[in-house]
Amino acid sequence: MLKFDRVSKVYRVGSFGGDELTAVRDADFEVRPGEVVSLIGESGSGKSTLGKMALRIASVSRGAITCDGTDISTLRGNRRLKEYYRRVQGVFQDPFSSYNPIFKADRVFAVIRSEYHRGVSDAEWREKVRSALDVVRLDPAQVLGKYPHQLSGGQLQRLLIARALLLDIDYLVADEVISMLDASTRIDVLNLLADLKARGMGILFITHDLALGNYISDQTVILHKGSIVERGGTEKVFGDPLHPYTRKLLASVPQFHKKWEEVEAELRARELADTGSRDYHLSTAQEVPGDLVEASEDHFVQPFVPGVRA
Numbered sequence: 336m337l338k339f340d341r342v343s344k345v346y347r348v349g350s351f352g353g354d355e356l357t358a359v360r361d362a363d364f365e366v367r368p369g370e371v372v373s374l375i376g377e378s379g380s381g382k383s384t385l386g387k388m389a390l391r392i393a394s395v396s397r398g399a400i401t402c403d404g405t406d407i408s409t410l411r412g413n414r415r416l417k418e419y420y421r422r423v424q425g426v427f428q429d430p431f432s433s434y435n436p437i438f439k440a441d442r443v444f445a446v447i448r449s450e451y452h453r454g455v456s457d458a459e460w461r462e463k464v465r466s467a468l469d470v471v472r473l474d475p476a477q478v479l480g481k482y483p484h485q486l487s488g489g490q491l492q493r494l495l496i497a498r499a500l501l502l503d504i505d506y507l508v509a510d511e512v513i514s515m516l517d518a519s520t521r522i523d524v525l526n527l528l529a530d531l532k533a534r535g536m537g538i539l540f541i542t543h544d545l546a547l548g549n550y551i552s553d554q555t556v557i558l559h560k561g562s563i564v565e566r567g568g569t570e571k572v573f574g575d576p577l578h579p580y581t582r583k584l585l586a587s588v589p590q591f592h593k594k595w596e597e598v599e600a601e602l603r604a605r606e607l608a609d610t611g612s613r614d615y616h617l618s619t620a621q622e623v624p625g626d627l628v629e630a631s632e633d634h635f636v637q638p639f640v641p642g643v644r645a
């Protein structure tokens with residue numbers, strides 16, 4: 336299990352690094368094998384920072400990320416890090432940035448071979464690559480031996496996923512992998528992620544797109560200004576959103592048959608109807624939101640003051 340245990344990230348900012356910016360505050364959730372967890376939030380909410388910390392691209396300031404019980408910040412030395420990256424890999428929004436334009440795209444496979452599969456014969460390796468490409472539905476004739484600029488964003492994205500498959504990873508951090516793709520390729524990559532999940536891979540699916548999150552995930556985590564405001568089973572979070580911010584996010588998905596004023600009025604009416612009736616509502620006297628409370632089974636929300644805009 337990939338577990339985020341009250342994880343915070345504080346960046347040093349300002350001209351001399353004298354200021355601090357808390358990008359993530361006390362994030363607490365987990366990704367289990369064979370489960371897709373969507374991390375949803377607006378730009379700047381801290382989503383990528385959480386993904387980067389899981390991949391050790393950014394350090395954890397407070398709390399811990401553990402992989403099957405091992406605090407990943409304690410992994411030192413090439414061998415232990417290599418072991419970790421054999422289990423946990425990331426694929427990012429802009430697939431082009433993961434390739435060196437002067438090398439052929441399938442060099443990413445050669446690197447994996449020299450790092451992790453040295454003893455494998457040429458024939459065996461060709462077969463491994465072919466079967467990984469098969470899983471990501473790429474035709475070897477169309478992609479092998481090509482330079483990155485000769486391939487589409489969707490093909491490059493799928494090559495990176497094939498690379499992850501060659502490592503036989505357990506967890507994938509997929510950071511806005513769909514955003515740059517056209518509509519038909521999006522569906523292909525989403526279906527591919529669903530296949531990987533069915534094979535037992537745990538996926539942290541980072542997105543600002545609620546519809547994508549709803550489509551693919553078992554668990555949903557809603558992030559707002561670095562804090563988790565709501566999380567739980569996807570059907571609970573989408574079917575019965577509790578936090579005003581989640582409701583606002585869901586309402587902001589275009590509802591073409593309604594005017595925005597109508598949507599806003601409905602939101603307010605719903606919140607007023609709830610006022611005082613739930614144990615995660617705070618009075619204005621307790622305005623500082625604390626830890627998430629369990630509203631129902633597998634559904635957690637950050638306490639909030641009803642009627643106060645998120």
Ligand SMILES: Nc1ncnc2c1ncn2[C@@H]1O[C@H](COP(=O)(O)OP(=O)(O)OP(=O)(O)O)[C@@H](O)[C@H]1O
Nearest residue numbers: 346348356358376377378379380381382383384385
């Ligand atoms: N290396 C860094 N140094 C300082 N501040 C950073 C750094 N990386 C991110 N931040 C800040 O941390 C906050 C969270 O950024 P992050 O990239 O995690 O958000 P995000 O939700 O992934 O946004 P987006 O969807 O736009 O990628 C932002 O305010 C961002 O400006």
